Each structure stands twice: as structure tokens, then as C-alpha cells.
């Protein structure tokens with residue numbers, strides 16, 4: 001009999017020792033949200049879910065209707081279960097409190113409900129990124145301090161990729177595992193167990209249109225990635241979709257690096273620490289790779305604000321460490 005491994009069965013078989021039902025159920029809740037968002041995303045051209053929502057979010061970006069839908073889906077599925085004590089979303093200025101009438105739980109959910117949403121209307125893959133922390137202090141749980149934790153303290157992280165198929169990839173620190181949504185039965189089935197970053201890497205992902213905004217060290221780094229500088233870099237192909245989760249996922253499967261460097265006048269770069277760089281840094285760490293802000297591990301950065309941005313380099317360790325060397329030499 002072939003083994004059908006649903007995400008529910010897999011989570012139960014691999015739940016970390018600290019997890020009781022709550023942690024496992026929280027992952028189910030996220031998987032359910034993924035199914036709801038996938039359903040809307042796949043119909044995006046057929047229903048009135050395309051286009052702008054007519055609002056600007058805390059990032060100053062035009063909110064897409066699917067952004068709002070994905071954000072609402074995660075809040076409504078998670079705010080009353082008694083599993084969370086607080087949430088934080090890319091789409092909302094402040095932390096999301098658990099409504100008074102519900103019990104506060106032990107976990108903190110940080111998420112970008114739909115990263116790359118500017119690509120929705122042109123039918124390019126988009127994604128949700130999430131991270132899960134435990135509370136800091138039981139009596140005071142539910143405060144900003146529970147959210148502003150370094151990514152190294154994550155107990156789980158993952159992403160959902162809405163592409164040719166819908167995939168949910170997550171780690172609780174015991175390997176990185178990928179599930180593909182079987183739309184016929186409405187289940188996420190294990191399709192990519194124990195994902196490891198392959199060597200040698202195949203791709204590098206950076207927006208060359210920003211060349212004029214980079215420091216000399218970053219320009220030298222990108223030239224090195226292009227193989228123009230010296231022979232010790234395997235031939236890398238350039239692939240940049242403009243949707244972080246899609247670029248990350250391809251590089252995780254084929255090996256490579258995604259870079260969103262600091263820019264002259266924008267030293268913090270573009271990618272958000274809490275709900276983009278941090279969870280992906282956790283995942284790449286458990287897949288054998290490395291993520292840096294150009295000076296050190298993303299995992300060790302203590303967040304100072306919900307929407308803090310960081311320069312971001314993530315992928316095969318040797319490719320990432322090169323930028324750290326070049327930036328030290330630039331000083």
C-alpha cells in the first residue's frame with residue numbers, strides 16, 4: 001500500500017518535544033488558511049478579487065484585495081483558538097491582540113500574508129511567510145516583547161507558495177519538509193521530505209536595476225556572482241522573479257542565493273526582518289544554508305520594530321559569506 005502522508009499525519013509524527021496539541025493544531029490552522037488563500041488565488045482572474053483594495057498599508061504599498069483576504073483569513077482562523085497570545089502582520093501597523101473574550105495561548109504568529117502581491121495581476125507566483133515563537137513571560141504574554149524576538153528563537157517557520165501548484169514548506173528545527181496541495185482531495189501531501197540546499201548552486205537572484213544604488217562592495221559582489229571577477233564561482237544563472245517566496249523556493253531546490261542589498265540612501269534595504277528574512281533564515285539554516293545582513297547572521301538580529309527592514313543575502317553559505325568578506329574590506 002503506498003504511503004499517503006498528509007501534513008496532519010506528518011506534523012503529528014514529527015511534533016517537537018515541547019509541543020502539545022496546541023502547536024500541532026496551530027500548524028493545521030495555517031495549513032487551512034493556505035487552502036483558503038490558494039482557492040482565492042487560483043480563481044483570482046475569475047472573481048472580483050484582483051486589483052487594488054483602494055487602501056495603502058503600513059508599508060506605504062497599495063494593498064491588493066488578495067492581501068486583505070489573506071490577512072483576514074489568517075487572523076480569523078487563529079485569533080480565537082486559544083493557541084496564540086499575539087500576532088503580527090506585514091499588513092498591520094501594530095501587533096494584533098487576541099480578543100478579550102478568548103483565552104491567550106502560548107504561541108506568537110508573525111506573518112506576511114501575501115508577499116509579492118504586486119505580481120498577482122500578472123499571474124506570477126506569490127507567497128505567504130510565517131514564523132512561530134513561544135511567549136516570553138506567561139503572566140504578561142501578548143505584548144510587543146513577545147513578538148520582537150530574534151529569529152534564532154523561532155520554534156517553527158515556513159512559507160506557502162501559490163504557483164503552478166500550491167506548496168507549504170515548513171520546519172520545526174527537525175529538517176525542512178514540503179507538502180503539495182492535492183486540490184482533488186483538499187489535502188497537503190508530503191512531496192519534498194528533508195529538503196537540503198544542493199551543491200553546487202545554480203542561480204543568483206538580484207535586481208540588477210538597482211545597480212546605481214549599490215556601494216562598490218555590493219557591485220563587486222554581484223560581478224563576482226556573474227563570474228566576471230575570478231574563476232572560483234561555478235557558473236550561476238541569473239533568475240529574479242520579483243517575488244521573494246518564489247525566488248527562495250527555486251533556490252532552495254536548485255541551490256543559489258537571493259540578495260536584496262542595502263542601497264545608498266537606504267542602508268536597511270527592503271526585506272522585512274520579522275516576517276520575511278527571519279523565518280526564511282530559520283528555514284535555510286535547517287536546510288544547510290545561511291542568511292546574513294551582510295555583516296552577520298540574520299538569526300541573531302534582535303528586532304527593534306515590527307516592520308524593521310534588513311539587507312538580505314540568503315542561500316548557499318559560501319555565496320553568502322563572500323558578501324561579508326567584501327563588506328569588511330570596504331570598511
Ligand code: P6P
Nearest residue numbers: 115116117118207242243244245
Ligand atoms: P524589487 C515584493 O514586494 C518583495 O518584497 C519581494 O517579494 C521581492 O523579492 C522584492 O520585493 C522585489 O523588490 O525592488 O526588486 O521589485
